Amino acid sequence: METFCQKLPKIELHAHLNGSLSKSTLKQLGCSEESIKNYQETLTDIKQVFNQFQVAHNATNTLENLNLATKCVIEDFAKDNVIYLELRTTPRSEKDLSERDYIETVVEAIRNYESSKIIVKLILSLDRRRSWKEQLDTLDNIIDLKQKYPDLIKGVDLSGDPGKGEFFKKLFEKARDNGLKTAIHCGEIKNDNEVMDILDFKPDRIGHGTCLHPDYGGSEEIWQKYQHLKIPIECCLTSNVVCLTSKSYEEHHVKELLKNSLPFSLATDDKGVFNTTLSKEFTVLGQTFSLSKNDLWNISRNSIDYSFADEEEKGFIRFALEQWKIRNIENYPNF
Numbered sequence: 283m284e285t286f287c288q289k290l291p292k293i294e295l296h297a298h299l300n301g302s303l304s305k306s307t308l309k310q311l312g313c314s315e316e317s318i319k320n321y322q323e324t325l326t327d328i329k330q331v332f333n334q335f336q337v338a339h340n341a342t343n344t345l346e347n348l349n350l351a352t353k354c355v356i357e358d359f360a361k362d363n364v365i366y367l368e369l370r371t372t373p374r375s376e377k378d379l380s381e382r383d384y385i386e387t388v389v390e391a392i393r394n395y396e397s398s399k400i401i402v403k404l405i406l407s408l409d410r411r412r413s414w415k416e417q418l419d420t421l422d423n424i425i426d427l428k429q430k431y432p433d434l435i436k437g438v439d440l441s442g443d444p445g446k447g448e449f450f451k452k453l454f455e456k457a458r459d460n461g462l463k464t465a466i467h468c469g470e471i472k473n474d475n476e477v478m479d480i481l482d483f484k485p486d487r488i489g490h491g492t493c494l495h496p497d498y499g500g501s502e503e504i505w506q507k508y509q510h511l512k513i514p515i516e517c518c519l520t521s522n523v524v525c526l527t528s529k530s531y532e533e534h535h536v537k538e539l540l541k542n543s544l545p546f547s548l549a550t551d552d553k554g555v556f557n558t559t560l561s562k563e564f565t566v567l568g569q570t571f572s573l574s575k576n577d578l579w580n581i582s583r584n585s586i587d588y589s590f591a592d593e594e595e596k597g598f599i600r601f602a603l604e605q606w607k608i609r610n611i612e613n614y615p616n617f
């Protein structure tokens with residue numbers, strides 16, 4: 283099962299650039315041994331995770347480091363046989379770096395990463411801790427640069443500490459009106475009013491979607507509404523278990539999605555912080571819920587439909603996945 287999940291061509295739709303930095307990348311970026319050691323060791327809850335991100339943020343505060351970090355993260359995913367990656371990051375300004383420089387640097391690093399093994403797109407995040415005006419300024423930069431790089435900048439996300447800030451529907455309507463797709467972190471912690479607002483907006487995808495079902499901190503009303511909308515959910519099992527927003531893998535809300543045949547994809551969220559890979563996430567899902575290899579192959583295939591790639595690219599990725607199946611069907615028992 284482990285080998286199968288490693289070799290399986292995979293689709294990653296929820297990966298934050300800064301949280302995805304591996305220890306060896308942090309080292310290359312000049313982080314001290316001590317800060318790297320602390321990077322994965324002291325996690326006990328979701329609040330601490332946001333402190334951990336500071337290590338990664340400090341490591342990517344120059345153009346040069348940001349460029350190198352982007353390249354290393356893409357390389358890690360490619361090595362894990364991820365054939366399509368939507369990387370996301372929150373544009374921010376630093377001492378010698380404007381928000382626009384930040385975005386352009388990441389775009390440039392993606393464009394310069396030449397490989398026939400992986401297609402990479404960019405989602406830009408609005409930080410929910412920032413004010414309406416600050417988020418609007420960021421969005422205007424994103425919209426402007428989307429015109430310049432339409433093949434690469436695909437969507438907007440809302441992320442950051444779920445216990446702070448709020449969802450501004452008008453900003454996401456503006457994003458949508460300007461041709462951007464939307465993937466919104468939703469229901470990471472219980473917040474019924476906000477979850478309802480986000481569902482009313484009908485984003486293209488939902489990040490986590492933990493507190494939707496009444497058994498997982500949501501409500502009957504929310505779950506009914508969600509079941510009607512069937513918005514694909516980006517499930518990040520290890521992230522949720524480490525942050526304690528899920529009690530265990532067995533009690534992860536993906537169980538309800540599997541049971542009701544609702545759309546979802548598997549994702550790593552922050553593979554560096556949570557010490558995971560997309561292959562591990564597939565293995566854990568398969569083992570925890572006794573899925574067949576073909577079930578896992580189908581999860582990978584369905585994720586293509588939920589991606590923000592254009593139709594031609596989707597066709598290309600589907601073809602790659604189908605070819606892989608034809609070549610490997612004999613190699614794995616019960617595939």
Ligand SMILES: [Zn+2]
Binds near residue numbers: 298441489551
């Ligand atoms: Zn996330």
